[in-house]
Amino acid sequence: MASNVKRKYTFNQLQNWLDRYGSPLFVFDVKEFKDNYFHLLDSFRAIYPKYNIAQSYKTNYTPKICSLVKEYGGLAEVVSDMEYKIAKNVGYSDKDIIYNGPIKGPMMEKFLLDGCVVNIDNLKELGRIINLAKEHFDKELRVGIRVNLDIGQGFVSRFGVDPDNGDLEEVLSQIEQYKNIHLVGLHMHIGHSRGVQYWAERAKQMIELADKYLDFIPEFIDIGSGMFGVMDPFLAEQFGGSIPTYDHYAQAVATVFRQRYGHLPLDKQPWLYTEPGTTIVSAYMYLLSKVYGIKKIRGKNFACIDSCIFNVSDMCRIKKLPIEIYSNGNKKRENFESIDLVGYTCLEYDVPFSEYSGEIGEGDIVLFKNVGGYSLVSKPAFISEQCAGIMINEDQSIELFKRKEKVEDVMLTYVTKGDHNE
Numbered sequence: 001m002a003s004n005v006k007r008k009y010t011f012n013q014l015q016n017w018l019d020r021y022g023s024p025l026f027v028f029d030v031k032e033f034k035d036n037y038f039h040l041l042d043s044f045r046a047i048y049p050k051y052n053i054a055q056s057y058k059t060n061y062t063p064k065i066c067s068l069v070k071e072y073g074g075l076a077e078v079v080s081d082m083e084y085k086i087a088k089n090v091g092y093s094d095k096d097i098i099y100n101g102p103i104k105g106p107m108m109e110k111f112l113l114d115g116c117v118v119n120i121d122n123l124k125e126l127g128r129i130i131n132l133a134k135e136h137f138d139k140e141l142r143v144g145i146r147v148n149l150d151i152g153q154g155f156v157s158r159f160g161v162d163p164d165n166g167d168l169e170e171v172l173s174q175i176e177q178y179k180n181i182h183l184v185g186l187h188m189h190i191g192h193s194r195g196v197q198y199w200a201e202r203a204k205q206m207i208e209l210a211d212k213y214l215d216f217i218p219e220f221i222d223i224g225s226g227m228f229g230v231m232d233p234f235l236a237e238q239f240g241g242s243i244p245t246y247d248h249y250a251q252a253v254a255t256v257f258r259q260r261y262g263h264l265p266l267d268k269q270p271w272l273y274t275e276p277g278t279t280i281v282s283a284y285m286y287l288l289s290k291v292y293g294i295k296k297i298r299g300k301n302f303a304c305i306d307s308c309i310f311n312v313s314d315m316c317r318i319k320k321l322p323i324e325i326y327s328n329g330n331k332k333r334e335n336f337e338s339i340d341l342v343g344y345t346c347l348e349y350d351v352p353f354s355e356y357s358g359e360i361g362e363g364d365i366v367l368f369k370n371v372g373g374y375s376l377v378s379k380p381a382f383i384s385e386q387c388a389g390i391m392i393n394e395d396q397s398i399e400l401f402k403r404k405e406k407v408e409d410v411m412l413t414y415v416t417k418g419d420h421n422e
């Protein structure tokens, strides 16, 4: 099972980058990212023009990528005070930040006062917002409600407010009592439901909910994330073969919005938001890693590579990521029927790719595809520091987006003897 997509690089090109920035190395392709971003945007806008993308920061908050999204006119979707601050550093104004998440940080109140939309997840949070509204009756607080829907996902999600047990009515009636709390939108997000049928269900149920509970047209309806992105055939095969395109999703969702709101003047139509993370970033980030050596133990073959499952991303524990192996021309390369690519950690389960069949040898470079989601941002400084990342700009120039970490970076927050800083 090897990927047969045309190779993008040459060994020498990749080796030059590794010589300059170290190995392993993340590589982000701006042109491919941009094309994909606008493909998603245009698919929806062709049917329902008031659509926009709110980039999920938790998936990958690389500032240079967030800046690109900002430049393309996208919004920032954050779920913590930390992510909010990253969005502010990128240059976002509060009106273009959506604050979600089950436990919002102590700065939520400040953000609300600044004009950021907070999507209420639970009654406890509503209490905080009401307290704020009482203290600042001259300020307009803009809120949405995250609702918890059953779209056939087959499990009970823990996020949002239940519309069926009276909680949603409770939130709505409490909000109504405060003139300065403005309900401006509805939000939902359910994981593990990437199929088009779930998206059709999201659109239908959210519009029904808005019609049932609101006596006005909301400013936005946000239906979260979890779409399949553009995918290498090797990966698509593992998801059952036929992966829907953005046009399929747009047909299922934007059409429903157009039917319900299309007759209204544009400024009265609600914004339709989705919150892609993995969908927009994953396929356009690669990880390069050198083969350190080959090892054979009791009939089992191992290629030791200088990265680990935490660099490569959690995804490699569930699926086999598409890889390309670039040869350095080593004469001793062997053809293996099955060889595990194993990482630098001391964990037995650190196997970024299992049962590879094909040629591989010491000094080769392994290029992992689809590593842009939950990789950079969830890599602990476990055993070794995080590596560097570069981006290939549209004009083909190379730019560093993250330098390699140093041991000093890792030690920065640990208190050592004689160090009394807090």
Ligand SMILES: *Cc1c(COP(=O)(O)O)cnc(C)c1O
Pocket: 056, 058, 059, 077, 100, 101, 189, 224, 225, 226, 227, 275, 276, 277, 278, 279, 373
């Ligand atoms: C995780 C998450 C996203 C991003 O999901 P992806 O599947 O990575 O695109 C968007 N919105 C919310 C509320 C999330 O929790």
